[in-house]
Each structure stands twice: as C-alpha cells, then as structure tokens.
Amino acid sequence: MLTFSxxxxxFLLTILLAVFDMMILDFSIWEALINxxxxxxxxxxxxxxxxxxxxxxxxIVGDFRLYKKKKLKKNHAERDGSP
Amino acid sequence: xPKENLSLIQLLTLTIxxxxxxxxxxxxxxxxxxxxxxxxxxxxxxxFAIVWFYHKISDLVPEKNIYQIFEYVYGKKITILLSLxxxxxxxxxxxxxxxxxxxxxxxSIMPHTPIExxxxxxxxxxxxxxxxxxxxxxxxxxxFTPYILGFFVLLGIFLIASGTIDIQNIKPVLSGGVFPVAxxxxxxxxxxxxxxxxAFLIIFPAITKRNHSLKFSLIGVGIxxxxxxxxxxxxxxxxxxxxxxxxxxxxLSVARLVSxxxxxxxxxxxxxxxxxxxxxxKGAVFLFSATKGLEHIFNLPYRYFAVPLAxxxxxxxxxxxxxxxxxxxxxxxxxxxxxxxxxQFGVPGITMVIILWKKRKQIKKRKR
Numbered sequence: 001m002l003t004f005s006x007x008x009x010x011f012l013l014t015i016l017l018a019v020f021d022m023m024i025l026d027f028s029i030w031e032a033l034i035n036x037x038x039x040x041x042x043x044x045x046x047x048x049x050x051x052x053x054x055x056x057x058x059x060i061v062g063d064f065r066l067y068k069k070k071k072l073k074k075n076h077a078e079r080d081g082s083p
Numbered sequence: 084x085p086k087e088n089l090s091l092i093q094l095l096t097l098t099i100x101x102x103x104x105x106x107x108x109x110x111x112x113x114x115x116x117x118x119x120x121x122x123x124x125x126x127x128x129x130x131f132a133i134v135w136f137y138h139k140i141s142d143l144v145p146e147k148n149i150y151q152i153f154e155y156v157y158g159k160k161i162t163i164l165l166s167l168x169x170x171x172x173x174x175x176x177x178x179x180x181x182x183x184x185x186x187x188x189x190x191s192i193m194p195h196t197p198i199e200x201x202x203x204x205x206x207x208x209x210x211x212x213x214x215x216x217x218x219x220x221x222x223x224x225x226x227f228t229p230y231i232l233g234f235f236v237l238l239g240i241f242l243i244a245s246g247t248i249d250i251q252n253i254k255p256v257l258s259g260g261v262f263p264v265a266x267x268x269x270x271x272x273x274x275x276x277x278x279x280x281x282a283f284l285i286i287f288p289a290i291t292k293r294n295h296s297l298k299f300s301l302i303g304v305g306i307x308x309x310x311x312x313x314x315x316x317x318x319x320x321x322x323x324x325x326x327x328x329x330x331x332x333x334x335l336s337v338a339r340l341v342s343x344x345x346x347x348x349x350x351x352x353x354x355x356x357x358x359x360x361x362x363x364x365k366g367a368v369f370l371f372s373a374t375k376g377l378e379h380i381f382n383l384p385y386r387y388f389a390v391p392l393a394x395x396x397x398x399x400x401x402x403x404x405x406x407x408x409x410x411x412x413x414x415x416x417x418x419x420x421x422x423x424x425x426x427q428f429g430v431p432g433i434t435m436v437i438i439l440w441k442k443r444k445q446i447k448k449r450k451r
Contacts, residue, residue, distance in 0.1 A: 010398075013171060
C-alpha cells in the first residue's frame, strides 16, 4: 500500500503540473509531460531523483515489513484458534 | 494510533509562523502598489472570518480532522476521492513553498549550490520532523517564535536608525479608490496566505483546550497579519513602489539597506532566518496534512508516509516550474483560481452546509 500510495501521489502531481504547463505554455499533454521530466537543462536533477529512489526503497521496505507483520499475526491467530 | 496533543501557545505560534511562511519571502499584495499595506490590513480582517469559518467546521464535528469530516458528510467512496485531491493539493502547496525557499537561498546566500541539493536537504529535515510528529514541529515553533518577533522589532528600529525610511513613499493613499485594493484582497490575499489555513483543519482536533482554541487562532492571525502589514509598510517606505514591485524578495532588499554608523550592517541574514523558519513550518504543516490524508485513505500510521512524501515534495519543488518568473506567474494566475478557491472555500463551504443540514435533521428527529 505504501508503494502504491507513493506512485499514486507522483502520478496525480504529474497530471496537475502537466495541466498547468498546458495552460501556461500552450503545450499538448505529451509535450507537457516530456518538458516536465526531460527538460533541456537539468544539471542537478540526479540529487532529487536519488531522493525519490530513496523514498521508493523506504516504501518497498515498509510494505514488506507490514506484510510480514500481517502474516505473523495471521499465524498467531491460527495457532491460538487450533485445539 | 495515539492522539497527539498541542497546547494553545503551540497553536498560536504555529499559526503565526504558518501565515508568515512564504508570504514574507515573496511579498503579498504588491499589485496594490503603495496601498499594499492597506490591502494586507483588510486581508487580515478577512483572515479573522476565514479562521472562524474553519474553526466552525471543526467545532460542528468535534475531534475529527477534515478527512474524517468528509467521511461523516459524504460517505467512504467520495471521501477517498476528495482525500486524494486534498493530498495532491497539499503536496503541491508544500512543493511551491519549498520552491520559494530554494529560490531565496540560491539568490541570497548559496548562489553556486544546485537548487536540487538545497531542496533535498530541506526535505530530509522536514520528513524527519513529520516522522517524529506534529508535536515536535509545534515545539520548534514555540522555541523560535520569540526570536522572529524580536528580529522584526530590531529590523524596524535599525531601518529607522539608518534613515532609509521615507514616509512620503506611501503617498498618495488610495489614489485609485478602494476598488483596486479590494481586487487585490480578493482573491489574492484571501487565498494566500489566509485561506491556506485550511491545513489547520487537520491540526485543530489535536488541541487540548478546544474551548479557547478559536481565541488563540484569531490572535495568531492578528499577529501574523500585523507583521505582514508592518513588513509591507517597511518595504514600501524604504524601497518605494517601483523597486518593491521589481524586487523578487522585497524584505531581503530592505534588510540589505540597514547601516547604522557603518557598524550594524548585513541584516539580511536575520531576514533569511525569519524566512527559513516560516517556510520550514509552512512546508511541514502541508506535508503533515498530506500524510494525514494518506493515513485516512490507506489506514496506516501517517509516519510511514513522512519520508517518502518528503522526497516527492523535493522532486516536485524542482519540477513545479522552469524558473522563478514561471513560478510566480503560475502562483498569481492559475493557482488561486483553479486550486485555492475550490479547495479553500468551495468544498469546505458545501461541507459546512451539509453538516448544518444533517444536524438540523437530527434535532427534528429527536423532537419527534
């Protein structure tokens, strides 16, 4: 769920920014998206992309831990329920 | 999930810092030229009404934040959709606030550092603060607010002592009549910064002494509005209307003019401190509001979302605009119309009407 929420927020914000760029710069949706993620000048983008990757890894690790916790709880419940 | 508690003083300091936030960086109401201070004073009056409106919504459905109020009013499905929209809105606003900050830092103190690096470091800090909880953020504001107030007073005294203030600059007062000022107040000042207090609908349920929270919120709006009006007066009387309008960071330009006996100079560092703290608090409040939204949608503690969402804000603070001019243009033309008005007044207004209708229906049922 964490990873899904992470990707969902990125998707929604991308759409919002693309719509604003379409309105201000008279772009088509594809032009706006390309302009957003592949600009002509992007000197230090690697810093923020690294940050986003770090956030993505945190989400995957968090999801994995939540899954393990859920599984453990289920096992405990099954064990307690067995005669 | 344990409930967080905020004191009234923390609410007051949060309100002051939140409202000062990015408004003091870019300057508010500058379109009103030398009547900007009148527009800000009038905007503060509207700010009182706005904070009352948000507080009223919170009072009608006590102990619930905006997302829980949506669920009470609209049901689960519509709430998920509305919450997603609000999360997007809050993350977008946080990105804009952080962009203001990085533009300020790159223009004033670190011109050779890549803006992406400034953004990433700030957002790691913000993510960590939110991970620790809103109480930590509130304590930060509680500690630093006296410094902000002190620095403002010092700045005013030093400007007067420097002899740079020319009171004639605010004349002619209301030369174009009341209409141009009213046009700046609505929607510009009402939506930014006062309407952004919508984020406090997530904070209000955490206040311990709810019966006094409205009073303290109003005092907070009054103090912040007063400081913004004062900063507007200082910039206009010192720089004049033309330079104020052309300056990207007017208050910073004003602070650079301080020179008392050629000894007390370079007051811009003090102004940068005020701006940095304001932006940290404002960005963190928006980030907190967004994480609370995701908490409500996915039924997971908001702390899980703090750092990943902070990284998203870091990315979008760079993507939000090509340059500072584009950033300001977007903020003045598109954001108030398409985002602020519906999210700050449209949805909450409709929600309030439905809550009142529901309450009345319940009372009628009970009477029968």
